[in-house]
Amino acid sequence: MGPPRRLAARTDIVSEGDRPGTCLVLIEGLVGRYKQLKNGRRQILSFQVPGDFVDLHSFVLGRLDHSMAALCACRIAPISHSAMQEILNEHPRISLAFLRESMIDAAVFRDWVVNLGQRPGYGRLAHAFCELVCRLRAVGQMKGDSFHFPVTQEELGQAVGLSAVHVNRVMQRLKANGLVTHQAGQLIIEDWEGLQRAGDFEPSYLFLGGDGGPAGEGASPT
Amino acid sequence: MGPPRRLAARTDIVSEGDRPGTCLVLIEGLVGRYKQLKNGRRQILSFQVPGDFVDLHSFVLGRLDHSMAALCACRIAPISHSAMQEILNEHPRISLAFLRESMIDAAVFRDWVVNLGQRPGYGRLAHAFCELVCRLRAVGQMKGDSFHFPVTQEELGQAVGLSAVHVNRVMQRLKANGLVTHQAGQLIIEDWEGLQRAGDFEPSYLFLGGDGGPAGEGASPT
DNA sequence: CGGTTGTTTGACGCAGTTCAAGCGGAGTGG
DNA sequence: CCACTCCGCTTGAACTGCGTCAAACAACCG
Numbered sequence: 001m002g003p004p005r006r007l008a009a010r011t012d013i014v015s016e017g018d019r020p021g022t023c024l025v026l027i028e029g030l031v032g033r034y035k036q037l038k039n040g041r042r043q044i045l046s047f048q049v050p051g052d053f054v055d056l057h058s059f060v061l062g063r064l065d066h067s068m069a070a071l072c073a074c075r076i077a078p079i080s081h082s083a084m085q086e087i088l089n090e091h092p093r094i095s096l097a098f099l100r101e102s103m104i105d106a107a108v109f110r111d112w113v114v115n116l117g118q119r120p121g122y123g124r125l126a127h128a129f130c131e132l133v134c135r136l137r138a139v140g141q142m143k144g145d146s147f148h149f150p151v152t153q154e155e156l157g158q159a160v161g162l163s164a165v166h167v168n169r170v171m172q173r174l175k176a177n178g179l180v181t182h183q184a185g186q187l188i189i190e191d192w193e194g195l196q197r198a199g200d201f202e203p204s205y206l207f208l209g210g211d212g213g214p215a216g217e218g219a220s221p222t
Numbered sequence: 223m224g225p226p227r228r229l230a231a232r233t234d235i236v237s238e239g240d241r242p243g244t245c246l247v248l249i250e251g252l253v254g255r256y257k258q259l260k261n262g263r264r265q266i267l268s269f270q271v272p273g274d275f276v277d278l279h280s281f282v283l284g285r286l287d288h289s290m291a292a293l294c295a296c297r298i299a300p301i302s303h304s305a306m307q308e309i310l311n312e313h314p315r316i317s318l319a320f321l322r323e324s325m326i327d328a329a330v331f332r333d334w335v336v337n338l339g340q341r342p343g344y345g346r347l348a349h350a351f352c353e354l355v356c357r358l359r360a361v362g363q364m365k366g367d368s369f370h371f372p373v374t375q376e377e378l379g380q381a382v383g384l385s386a387v388h389v390n391r392v393m394q395r396l397k398a399n400g401l402v403t404h405q406a407g408q409l410i411i412e413d414w415e416g417l418q419r420a421g422d423f424e425p426s427y428l429f430l431g432g433d434g435g436p437a438g439e440g441a442s443p444t
Numbered sequence: 445c446g447g448t449t450g451t452t453t454g455a456c457g458c459a460g461t462t463c464a465a466g467c468g469g470a471g472t473g474g
Numbered sequence: 475c476c477a478c479t480c481c482g483c484t485t486g487a488a489c490t491g492c493g494t495c496a497a498a499c500a501a502c503c504g
Contacts, residue, residue, distance in 0.1 A: 017426075035336050038422060043336040057325040060318065065329045065427040092314035095321065096282065102324050103279040107287045109331035114257050114265040116338040117383030120459070152482065161339030166460055168484065200260060204239075205287040342491070374450060385493050390452065 001025070001083075004075040009150070013068040013076065014055065020064070022078035024054045029074025030149070034158070035066045044159035046108065047071070047132060051139045053101050059084045060102075072150045104207050111205045116161050119200065121170045124160045126199030129180055131206070133189060138208045145192070150185035174198070223247070223305075226297040231372070235290040235298065236277065242286070244300035246276045251296025252371070256380070257288045266381035268330065269293070269354060273361045275323050281306045282324075294372045326429050333427045338383050341422065343392045346382045348421030351402055353428070355411060360430045367414070372407035396420070 004027050007013060013031065014020055026048050033045040033054075045066060048054050058064055059081050070076075088095055108131070115127050132149070136142050153171065154164040162170070174180050179195045181188040189195060196202075226249050229235060235253065236242055248270050255267040255276075267288060270276050280286055281303050292298075309316055330353070337349050354371070358364050375393065376386040384392070396402050401417045403410045411417060418424075 033332075035332070037336070037340055041340045043339045045332050045335055057328070060321045060325050061329070061429055063426075063429075065429075066332060088314075088318070092310075092317065095314065095317035096310070099282045099317065099321055099324060102321060102328060103282050106279070106324060106328035106331055107283070109328055109335060110255075110257070110267050110288060112335045113267055113331060113338060114259070116335060117265045118259055118263045154482080163461055164482090165462080165484090169460090172484090204285075207283055207285075207287075376450080386450090387452085387494080388492055391492090394452085 002078045002080070004028075004077045007070040007074045007076060009070060009072045011070050013070060014058075014064055015067045016064055018058075018064045019062055020055070020058050022080050023056055023059050023084060024068075025077045025079065026050050026052045026054050027075040027077055029076075030071040030151075031068055031074060031076075032071050032155070032159070033066050033068050042158050043161070044155060046112070047159070049132075049135050049139055050141060053098075056098060056102055056105075071155070072148070107205045107207065121160070121162050121166055122173060123199050124162070125156070125167070125170050125174065126179065126195050127201050128156075128160055128199075129187065129189070130196055130199045130201035130203070132187075133192070134203045134206055134208060138206075145190075146186050146188040148185060149182070149187040224300040224302070226250075226299045229292040229296045229298060231292060231294045233292050235292060236280075236286055237289045238286055240280075240286045241284055242277070242280050244302050245278055245281050245306060246290075247299045247301065248272050248274045248276050249297040249299050251298075252293040252373075253290055253296060253298075254293050254377070254381070255288055255290050264380050265383070266377060268334070269381070271354075271357050271361055272363060275320075278320060278324055278327075293377070294370070329427045329429065343382070343384050343388055344395060345421050346384070347378070347389070347392050347396065348401065348417050349423050350378075350382055350421070351409065351411070352418055352421045352423035352425070354409075355414070356425045356428055356430060360428075367412075368408050368410040370407060371404070371409040 002022070007029070013024070016035065028050050031048045031054060033048065034042055035045060036042045048068075054068065054076070055064065088098075111131070115124050119127060133142065133147070136147050141147060152164075153167045156162075156171075157164045157167040160167070171180075171182060174195075175182075177191075177194070177198075179189075179191050179198060181190060224244070229251070235246070238257065250272050253270045253276060255270065256264055257267060258264045270290075276290065276298070277286065310320075333353070337346050341349060355364065355369070358369050363369060374386075375389045378384075378393075379386045379389040382389070393402075393404060396417075397404075399413075399416070399420075401411075401413050401420060403412060
């Protein structure tokens with residue numbers, strides 16, 4: 001594992017079509033994976049939290065099918081593909097860990113499909129926040145009931161498939177109902193139970209163990 | 223690999239939460255992976271075509287995060303988890319193939335996220351059809367410019383996040399524009415170029431090689 | 445034949461988009 | 475220290491894609 005690179009907020013890390021020679025592990029910060037459409041629209045596919053093996057697939061598939069950008073200042077450690085290959089040769093068991101990582105990745109995407117396909121804006125945002133809380137807590141990145149989330153409403157909209165204007169209105173409803181507040185780059189969970197209910201959230205698809213919420217502990221494999 | 227099981231149309235194969243002792247390979251037919259929501263709605267996550275290793279993740283993650291159903295009469299071959307384990311022990315290289323399979327799976331889900339999040343109904347259906355064409359052609363299941371697709375408009379709606387009524391109207395527009403026809407359980411591609419344009423389709427995310435379309439050949443790894 | 449299941453059509457309502465303008469805070473240069 | 479600018483948030487109004495409800499229709503089947 002090479003020394004971590006530091007990246008400024010709002011900078012691209014890798015782009016769709018690239019054939020990088022390294023994999024990346026996010027050490028600190030928040031990164032977004034996204035796809036850009038021809039018509040200018042863009043879809044944020046996922047938010048990645050510290051500890052995530054952020055582009056394992058570049059090693060296996062060679063070419064990237066999507067881009068990644070730092071959403072705030074980040075530290076990212078590269079692992080060369082040759083090092084990856086060596087690891088696999090010498091410790092074949094590790095491949096199961098990689099498999100596990102990539103399958104949880106897929107499970108999370110499946111849940112986004114459900115979220116985008118079936119839930120109205122209100123529940124969709126609630127659900128997205130619930131997932132973030134669970135994943136951040138699992139890696140010890142929650143500060144009490146809040147976390148650092150320096151994302152614009154425009155970007156939130158690109159993640160959940162809503163216009164920035166509508167995200168604004170939905171956020172106001174979430175706040176008015178006492179569920180979450182977003183200010184000064186912090187997302188504050190005011191009512192965890194209520195947020196889960198609003199988002200119809202059920203964290204088993206994250207394969208974290210525990211309920212992952214503010215009282216949970218997480219990170220233990222199932 | 224055990225002898226293939228035969229399954230009737232519209233029967234569940236495995237259900238969310240199950241802990242099956244085998245993995246399944248689809249030999250013949252069409253299966254849908256789906257998640258059921260508490261409020262009764264359901265999201266079809268993907269259509270699987272013959273040759274697909276349909277629940278590799280049950281081996282790695284133990285528990286299923288979604289259900290699967292046969293959409294028409296199917297043949298499915300089981301592979302016990304212990305046999306999987308043996309394969310991995312004796313041929314560690316195979317793990318790369320499994321990794322590849324699961325990562326393409328994830329890439330496809332990412333594209334569904336984009337499809338649901340960014341495209342209106344018309345393009346969304348067009349895109350879904352394009353993907354099916356490419357994947358079916360790659361495994362030699364296209365009959366000329368058409369394929370067997372015995373799916374109701376209700377189910378199509380559950381796949382692309384639209385109501386059955388709206389699917390109906392969109393299908394009429396697709397037909398009126400000379401792109402596709404759906405009759406007697408067959409989907410007929412009338413204008414492959416046009417369909418790709420309508421769906422803003424670009425097949426690289428499938429990692430098939432070639433353009434995968436009616437004139438393509440597919441199936442060669444990148 | 446009647447029953448069941450899927451498709452089609454129409455009318456109506458709403459969630460969410462788009463356009464446009466105003467507002468507030470943070471940074472910059474004079 | 476103030477003026478200016480920029481960017482993100484907020485608000486309003488008008489529009490529309492899509493959902494829902496309901497009824498008619500078509501195909502299949504026992």
